[in-house]
Amino acid sequence: MCFYMQMKDPKPKVEARFKVQASPESLWPQSEYFNGFSFPKIALITDTAPHQLQTNFSWGLLPSWAKDSDFRKNTLNARLETLTEKPSFKNITHQRCLIPANAYFDWHWLDPQGKAKQRYCIHTSEELFAFAGLYSCGQHPETGETINTFTLLTTAANATMAFIHNTKKRMPVIVKREDELRWLNHEIEPKALAFPYEVPLLAFPY
Template structure:
């Protein structure tokens, strides 16, 4: 999708408005470790798609941004225990995507790998995330950030991600609103994605 075509499709799919269309990230490949801002929906305003949150969560107590290298993902099973995430489990978001990438190890040590692209059942889908607000103690500059929850891999993803056998919590369309509702326990969403995922080597 070109950006001019993507925004109306995203808005229609999620019944929400893109707040700042000029900064809406549209790219074939997004490297998590570049910490780019990606479109997400916050539970505090599900009718709006925000574009100023970096991938790689910075806890509000962090001294600098270096922790982002370790907070790209959060394990669903331990998210309520880890200091980086335990006090923000009520700050939930939907991370919007058309696909995601994962690597299959072709040998025991992962020296040889095959990259796969994974699609959901629809052109657009959402992954479960948590978000944070942080202010740099050195200069007062604010930064918004998020992490993506992961869970046990389903059959397709266990084949692709054959080393750790993990996958993002890809939400079923009917579960998206439930994820944003903090009255629902996080553990209720700790399931491998039961609908079809399509994986292709690239």
């Protein structure tokens, strides 16, 4: 799973890496440690604007039928295996995005009782990579205002993440650099990103 991530690089560096541009007036969401459960705004790239870095999307997908915004705590992640079955995701599998990041965080449980754990910082050999995600644009159920939200796709863990995430053994889908535009252009089906599709990961206690 993935509920915590890092985007610490400045906007120009991210623009150069992904060959995109953000609006000059947009605030840049930058943090060593984004907590998904606070539903932060995080920069992403959508399939409808593949050359634009958008900064008005909040983590935690809000389906159109949700009665309150706290529902998003259930949709920070979306399992690849059940995308077409879950009401939250089955109608938006065509609404694809990339979420640039420097790293993400997960915990390794040190004892069977689940009372002691070690946090790890996980990243790739590149300074910047991108998670695969889905997005939604709709109305806030409480205010009626437009709200843009997204979720990260997850798959079965590779060897590194099976050791770290040693309970559910899941990991977020990180798109290979050569597949990033292919994902946005709908040239890759979601199921093709399921493990054993993977990007090698590096992990360190944090």
